[in-house]
Amino acid sequence: MKPKLVVLVGPTAVGKTAMGVELATQLNGEIINGDAFQIYRGMDIGTAKVTREESRGIRHHLIDIRDPDQAYSAADYQRDARAAVAEIAHRGKMPIIVGGTGFYIKAAVCNYQFSENGSDPDYRQALKQRAEREGSDALHHLLQSVDPVSASRIHPNNVQRVIRALEVVHLSGRPASAKKSADGNVPLYPMVCIGLTMERPRLYRRIDRRVDKMMEAGLLDEVHGFYLSGLEHAQSMQAIGYKEFFPYFEHKRSLAESIEKLKQNSRHYAKRQFTWFRGQMDVHWFDADPAAENFTVLRDRILDCIAGGSGSK
Template identity: 60%
Template sequence: MREKLIVLVGPTAVGKTKLSIELAKHLNGEIINGDAFQIYRGMDIGTAKVSSEEANGVPHHLIDIRNPGDNYSAADYQRDARQTIHEIAGRGKLPILVGGTGFYVKAAVYDYHFPSGGSNPAYRADLEELAQSEGAEALHTRLRAVDPVSAARIHPNNLVRVIRALEVFHETGRRFSEQEYEKKLTPLFETVFIGLTMNRDLLYQRIDSRIDQMVDQGLLQEVCSLYSQGLRDAQALQAIGYKEFFPYFENQCTLEQAVDQLKRNSRHYAKRQFTWFKGQMNVHWFDMGEALNHFSQTAVEVIRYIEEQFSFY
C-alpha cells in the first residue's frame, strides 16, 4: 500500500501554518516544510518560519537543514522530502507536506524526473556571469526566445532554473519544457491535496500587515546580518523578504521604499502561487476568509474532508 500524505498549499499569509498544526494534532501527523527558503538557518523572520511556541510540540521537518551560503536544488529537496515522508509513515504517523514553493512540492509528490543530460559547467558559468553583468532579465529574454513555455513557467528571478533551462537547450537542442512535461505525472503517494484561499483584497491586507510585523520583529537586522557575511549573491538571499533590502544597504533607496517593494513583491508572489497550484494540482480549496473569525469550524471541515478521502474510521 502507498503511504498516505496530506499536501497543504496556498499563497503566503493565507494561514497554512496555523491550520497545518491543527491538522497534525488531530490526525497524529508530523509536518514537512515545503518552502524553498525555510531550509536555511538564520532566515527565520523573513520566511515566516514556525516558532517553537507556534509548533506546540508538533514535529517539523526539513527546516534549518542548510547554511545560507549552501546551494540546494529541487532535486535535493525531492530526495529529502520523499525520505522524510517514508520515515514519518514508517513510525505510524501521517506526513503533512506544507508549503508555497510549488515546484518543490510537485517534485516531491509526483512521479517527476528531472531532465537528464545537458550539463556544461563552463556554459553555466558564462550565463551566471552574464546575469551578474546584465541582470536576470537578460537571461530570461534569452529563454523566451528558445523556450517560451519554460519562460512563462519560470520567474525571471529564479536564476537556477532559468540557467538550467538554457543549459539543457544549448547542450541537447531540446526544450526544457518538452522534457519536463512530456508525460502525465501521477502522485507517488495516496495524497489528499488541500488548498487555502482568501479574498484577494483581504489577503493583500494580511500580507502588508505581516510584513510590518516582521520589520518590528527585526527583519532588517536579520537581512543585514546575512548581507554583511558576503552572502548577497547566495541562492538563499534571492528570497522575497531579503533581496528587497539590498538597495537600501547600498544607498539606492530609503527604508520605506524597500519595505514598499517587499510588500509589492509579496503580493505578486501570492498571486502567482495561487495560479500555479490551481493549474498544477487536483486541489480541494477552502476559503480562509471565514476562518479568521471561525477557525475551529473551518479546521473541523478540513479534517472531515481528509477523513472522508482516506476513509478513516
Template identity: 50%
Template structure:
C-alpha cells in the same frame, strides 16, 4: 498499498503553517516543509519560518538544513523529502507536506524525474559570469527567447533555476518546460491535496500586515547580517524579503521604498502561487477569509476523512 500523504498549499500569509500543525496534532502527523527558502539557517523572519512555539511539539523537517551560501534545488528537495515520507508512514504517522513552492510540491506528488537531465559545467559558469555583468533581467530574457513557457514559471530572481533551464535546454535541444512535463500521471502516494485561499483584498491586507510585523521583529537586522557577511548572488538572498533590503543597503532605494517594494513583490508572488496551484495541481480549496475558524477546520477534516477513512480511527 501506497504511502499516505496530506499536502497543504496556498499563497503566502494565508495560514498554511497553522493548519499544518492543527492537522498534525489531530491525526498524529509530522510536517515536512515544502518551502524553498525555509531550508536556510539564519533566515527566519523573512521566510516566516515556523517558530518552536508555533510547532507546538509537532516535528518539522527540511527547515534549517542549509547555510545561506549553499545552493538548493528541487531535485535535492525531492531526494530528501521522499525518504522522510516513507519514514513517517513507517512510524504509523501521517506526513503533511506544507508549503507554497509549487514546483517542490509537484516534484513529490507527481514525482518529477530529474536524473536524466544533463549538466554542462562550462556553460553554467559562463552564465554565472554573464549575470554578474548584465543582471538578472537580461538573463531571464535569454531564457524567454529559447523557452517562453519556462520563463513564465521561473521568476527572474531565481537565478540558479534560470541558469539550470538554459543549461538543460542547450544540452538537450529540448525546451526545459517540455522536460518538466515528464511526470507520473498517477501520484505515487495516496495523496490528499488541500488548498487554503481567501478574498484577495483580505489576503493582500494580511501580506502587508505581515511585512510590517517582520520589520518590527527585526527583518532589517536579519538582512543586514547576511549583507555584512558578503553574501551576494546566492539563491538564498534572491528571496522576497531580502533582495529588496539589499537594494536599500546598496543605496538604490530608501528604506520606505524598499518596504513598499517588498509588500508589492509579496502580493505578486501570492498571485503567482494561486495561479500555479490552480493550473498545475488537483487541489480542493477551502476559504480562510474569516481565518481558520472551527467550521472551516471541521470541513477540512471531513474532507480528509472522506479520502482517508482510516485516519479518524
C-alpha cells in the same frame, strides 16, 4: 482509500502554518516543510519560519538543513521530501507537507523526473554575470528564444531556474521542457491536497501587516547579517524578504522604498501562487477568511474532506 499523505498549500500569509500544526495534532502527523527557503539556517524572520511556540510540539522536517551559502535544488527537495514521507509513515504517523513552493511540492509527490544532464559551472557563471549586467529579463528573453515552453512556466525574476533551463539546452541541445516525464502529473501516493484561499484584498492586507511585524521582529538586522557575510549573490538570498534590502545597504534605495518593495513582491508572489496551484495540482480549496467562519469550523471541514467527505475543488 484512506490517504497516506496530506498536502496543505496556498499563498503566502494565508494561514498555512497554524492550520498545518492543527491538522498534525488531529491526525497524529508530522510536518514536512514545503517552502524552498525555510530549508536555510538563520533565515527565520523573512521566511516566516515556524517558531517553537507555533509548532506546539509537532515535529517539523526539512527546516534548517542547509547553510545560506549552499545550493539546494528542486531535485534535492524531491529526494529529501520523499525520504521524509517514508520515514514518517514507517513510524505510523501521517506525513503532512505544508508550504507554498508549488514546483518543489509537485516534484516530491508526483512522478516527476528531472533531466539527467550534468552541469557546466563556467556557463552558469557567464549567465549569472550577464544577468547582473543586463538584468533578469535579458536571460528570460534568451530562454524564450530557445525554449518558449519553459519560459512560459518560469518567472523572469527566478534567475536560478532560468539559468538551469538554459544550461539544459546548452548541454543537451534539447529544451528543458522536453525532458519532463510524460506522467509527471501522476501522484505517487494516496493523498489529499488541501488549499487555503482568501479574497485578494483581505490577503493583501494580511501580507502588508505581516511585513510590518517582520520589521518589528528584526528582519532588517537578519538580512544585514547575511549582507555583511558577503552572501548577497547566494541562491538563498533570492528569497522574497531578503533581496529587497540589499539596494538599501548599498545606498541605492531608501528603507521605506525597500519595505514597500517587499510588500509589493509578496503580493505579486501570492497571485502567482494562486495561479500555479489552480493550474498544476488537484486541490480541494477552502476559504480561510476568518470573517467567513472560525478556525475550528474550518479545521473540521478540512478534516472531513481528508477523511473522505466533501470539499470544494
